[in-house]
Amino acid sequence: MQQSLRLVSDTPAVTPAAVAERATPVLRSVGEPDGRGLPLTIRGLTKSFGDNQVLRGIDLTIAAGQFVAIVGRSGCGKSTLLRLIAGLDQATTGSIAFGETARTxxxxxxxQEPRLLPWARVLSNVEVGLGRDRGQPDARARAETALNDVGLEDKxxxxxAVLSGxxxxxxxxxxALVGDPRVLAFDEPLGALDALTRISMQRLLERVWRDQGFTAILVTHDVAEAVALADRVLVIEDGRIAHDISVDxxxxxxxxxxxxxxxxxSILRDLLEGADGTTDL
Structure with a gap:
């Protein structure tokens, strides 16, 4: 299968270090000509695990710098789609292309889990996100700037082990921010937090997205979170995009x-609508 501008085909085995290096987001301003975000085009995307076809032909275009939320019932394929976009899994058929040549x-x-290295201090954990640039002279300064961006410069x-969730x-x-990425995928990153902390983190995510202009793709079970943060909400049903809703x-x-x-x-009604046209949980 040909996947243009694809990260999936050469993705190495997912070791803890590789996951930590990959788990790195950004920050700039949406809609500006010099925005950092990449556009994304998906055509005919399918993914099967043995006889189980999880994605059944996804066609999707996302503009550079857009914030898109993906919701759906458990097992609908939303996290699988996110992992394909992030390059952590190989698609069965179809293509995923970014607007220009994309680097890893x-x-x-x-x-959802922070996946921090318990034997490393906070600053060193942030430096892991620099990957091959970790040995550069400005690595520590970049990590300190990223910590300042999230309000943890004093930590x-x-x-x-001593930090809160x-x-x-x-x-x-x-x-994630320290690597200055252009597309940031969120896989339920706030799902384990209490309600007040979750709202605070939602505001932080929105602020850094607006500041940096990366393309954001959020998978969440929380519809309220989706409509609070996103420009578009995609509802996935049975491995397909059933609804594409603009949040104007x-x-x-x-x-x-x-x-x-x-x-x-309205979105909850779409999600809860049964095959017989009734609504149930």
Whole structure:
């Protein structure tokens, strides 16, 4: 299978170090001509695991710098799609192309678990995101800047074990930011956080996305999170894109607004609609 501008075909075995190096996001401003984000085009994408076909022909175009959220029932294929985009899995058929030649460090993924190295201090964990550039003279300064971007500059010499869950995810985000990627994939990165910490992290993700202009692709089970953060919400059903919904609500968004609640309710109805046209859980 030919995958133009693809990271999947040469993806090495996913070791802890490789995952840590890959898990690196960015920061700049959406919609600007010099924005850092890459456009993304997916055509005829399928993915099977043995006899189980998880993705059944995905066609999708994402503009540079856009924030897209992907929602769907468990097992619908949304995380599989994200892993293919991030280059962690090989597609069965189809193509994934970025608007120009993409380097490995241009596309990063942030997981639900922070995946920090327990034997390394916070600053060293962030430096891991630099990959081959870790030995450069400016590596420490870049890591310190990334920590400052997520509000953890005072934690640089702490051990991961003493950090809260939210702080650990901020370190994971800084590790992603330090590599200055152009596409950042989020796989339920806030799913394990308490409600207040989650809202705080949502605001941080939105701020760094607006500051840096990377293309953001978020997989989440939380529809409220999707409509609060995204420009578009994709609903995946049975391995296909069933709904592609624009979120035309001005930022910053009031999470208690009737407008967001109405959109969230509409998407939830789509998700909960049974095959017989009824709604159930």
């Amino acid at each position: 460090q241009d596309i990063r993924i942030m997981f 640089r010499q702490q051990w991961p 939210g702080q650990k995810q901020r370190v994971a985000l800084a590790r 609500i001005a930022r910053p968004r009031d999470r208690g607004s009737a407008e967001l609640a109405a959109l969230e309710g």
